[in-house]
Amino acid sequence: MNISIKDKIYNDLMKFKSKKILLGHSGGLDSSVLANILYDLKIDFSIAHCNFQLRGKESEDDFKFVSKWSKENKIPFFYSKFSTKKYCQINKTNIQLSTRDLRYNWFFELQNIYKFDFVFTAHHLDDQFETFLINSSRGTGLKGLLGIVNSKKVYRPFLNISKKEIFDFAVINKISWRNDKSNYENYYLRNKFRNKIIPEIEKIIPDYLNKFKNTIDNLNETNLFMKNSIKKIRKKIFKIENKIIKVKVKSLLKLEPLNFYLHELFYSYGFNSKELEKLLSSNTGKQLFSKSHRILIDRGHLILKELVKKKNETYLLDLNEKKIESPVKLNFKYVSKYDKEILNHNFASIDLKKIKEPLILRKPLSKDYFYPIGMRGKKTVSKFFKDEKYSIYDKENQWLLVSNNDIVWLVGKRLDSRFAATKNSIKVLEIRCVL
Incomplete structure (x- = not known):
């Protein structure tokens, strides 16, 4: 006797009993069945329906179908209409990628606004197999072979359930759904695999989906082992200080195969392993940028830092305050006389008669110079940085205390002897200076 898919995923769904769920519902077979199961199990969920305006009246009828079901069953309903073709033109992407981006961006927007714990979609085992074949045909690694996976935000209860099981459940339980005729057209690559190639595979290997399920299980175990290994390596060679990651080039060059490890260690920051391999043999100062991070070579190290939008780089100090928290933490204290020299560059004793207000905090400029205490004569700030072996990030993060265009203090590093x-x-x- 066959076990119902509801029974198969019952224990799984019970984990979400106390959670708030947003279900992406197209009106098709898969999402209609999942909506009915969530309703029967009294899971707290809302429905989000997208109209991509690609199928004319059929799209409008899908909306009416889903909104009617939601209203009849008193399920909160969200609806959005997208100009998909215009989005394709602007972003230079195909229809399938565009609908995916539009759908999930909207889902995540709703998730943030209404505090949903998870987004549910009704992707199933057949979808997984199609993705596996598509990615394999294009050339891919382990991540591509794994195909559709759950994440911290998105969960797919049907990933181990076949399309046939979902169909049988719908028929037995008299669940209605909408048919998308475009699924039978062979315009898209996925449809070609679904309608032409997979039926031929089924003729040769009738039990192909169960065998594929075993393959995915094995790949998931391999992926888990690999992730744990990478985590250990990252913990060993990544040194993190003040949100800056520092890695010895020598430590990276010991890893084999290098290209694989560079990909696994740095792809989440947006970097290409081939570019990183070239960077490792570059001179100090060479750098790469991704959308979110910058990575550079500095004296035998790779230094990685998140990109931050530059804000106002000049700050007027109010000397009536006892302390400031931004852009750098400073505590102020007035005394009537100079007590003794404190040999600590985080501490500055400044003669008030020698400065002109206002005091300003700013970043270094190319021609800045000062008279470092403990040294003879003046020195450009850039030469001081070089002598003190500052990294590029150290230079960019250095604040100067300035009076009347004269440098009073390289904050936390060196006082000017004139002041x-x-x-x-x-x-x-x-x-x-509070570090």
Whole structure:
């Protein structure tokens, strides 16, 4: 006796009993069955329906079907209409990629606004097999072979359930759905696999889906092992300080195969393993940019940092305040006389008579110079950086305390001797940089 798909996924769905779910519902067989099962199990869910305006009246009828079911069963309903063809033209993508982007971007928007714990979709085992074949034909790695996977935001209860099981369940339980005629047209690559190639596979291997399920299970185990291995390597060679990741080039070059490890360690930051391999043999200062991060070579290290939009780089200091928190943490204290020299560059004793207000915090400029305390004469800030072996990120993150265009203090690094308090000073401003 066959076990109902509802029974198969019952324990799985019970994990979501206390969660708030958003179900993507097209009106088709798969999402109609999933909606009915969630309703029967009294799962707290809402429905989101997309109209991509690609199928004219059929799209409108899909909307009416889903909205009617939602209303009859008192399920909260969200609806959005998209100009899909216009989106394709603007973003230079095909219809399938565009509908996917539009759908999930909207789902995640609803998820954030209405605090849904998960987005559910009704992708099933046949979808998984199609994705496996498509990715294999294009050339792919382990991630591509795994195809459709669950994530922290999106869950797919039917991934181990076949289309036939879903169809049989719908017929037995008299569940209505809408047929999408475009699924039978062989315009898209996925449809060609579905309608032409897979039926031939089924003739040769009738039990192909169960065998495929075993393959996916094996691939998932391999993927888990690989992820754990990469996690251990990352923990061993990644040094993280102040949100900057530093990796010794020598440590990376020991990894074999190098291309594989570079991909696994850095693809989540948006970098290509081939480009990284070239970067490893480059001179100090060479850098690469992704949409979210920058990575550069600096004295035998790869240094990785998230890109941050530049804000106002000049700040006026209010010396009546006892401290500031941004852009750098500083504590202020006034004393009537200079006590003693404190040999700590995080601390600056400044003679108030030698400065002109307002004091300004800003980033270094190309021709900046100062008179470093403890040294003779003046030195350009860039030369000081070089002598002190500053990385590019250190230079970019350095703040200067400035009075009347003169540098008073390289904050947390070196005071200018012209402004340093002495035993003859009678009004002293003490500033401490809090790291």
